[in-house]
Amino acid sequence: MKTSILFSSRLRGGAAAAALGLVLGPLLAAYPLRADGLDVPIYEYGGDDLPTCATSVVAGLKADGDGFLAVRSGPGSNYREIGRLRNGDKVFTFDHKGKWFGVVYGGSQPSCISPDKKRLLPYRGKKGWIHSNWLADLAG
Known part of the structure; x- marks a missing residue:
């Protein structure tokens, strides 16, 4: 003192x-320290004129379990928890490493237009990594 x-x-x-x-x-x-709070950055890949993201929804979380899907600062359960998602929450998946997907959530829908080359994810909204076991594709 x-x-x-x-x-x-x-x-x-x-x-x-x-x-x-x-x-x-x-x-x-x-x-x-990264401005987005991530330990492992999320990239958007481009150059092939295909959409760079897919719309998915969190699904399959058991009611008698934790009731949430941890959003991590990197692709693995050893990374910090930086957010939580629940069944029915919509996410936009971009990058992936193994069974982990880099996502944007909690904001407006990103454009998902293919950039000329790989770039750091530029979209507003919360970002993080989630395990693919709890994702279901969502049309549209």
Whole structure:
């Protein structure tokens, strides 16, 4: 407590920010934070003039289970949970790694128009990775 009071009373304004940067800089460089909160980015693939996403719905979650599908920051249960979906929630699937799909959800429908080349997913809305066991294709 004394150290933090002493630190804050001796450093003001720009000096405090510079000192904090010296302390946090190496840590932030070692563990970069993505603006979308993902540990593994989701890509949209293009170049073939086909739609880049599919509309799916969360289905098959058992009522006597957890009642939700965890949205993860990467393609695996070892990644952080960053959201939750329930039966009937609509998602737009883009990328996949094994049985995990990179999705956008909770916003308006993305255009899913093929870009010229692979790019980071540009669409607004929540993003994350979910396991394909709990997805059903949705027409339209």
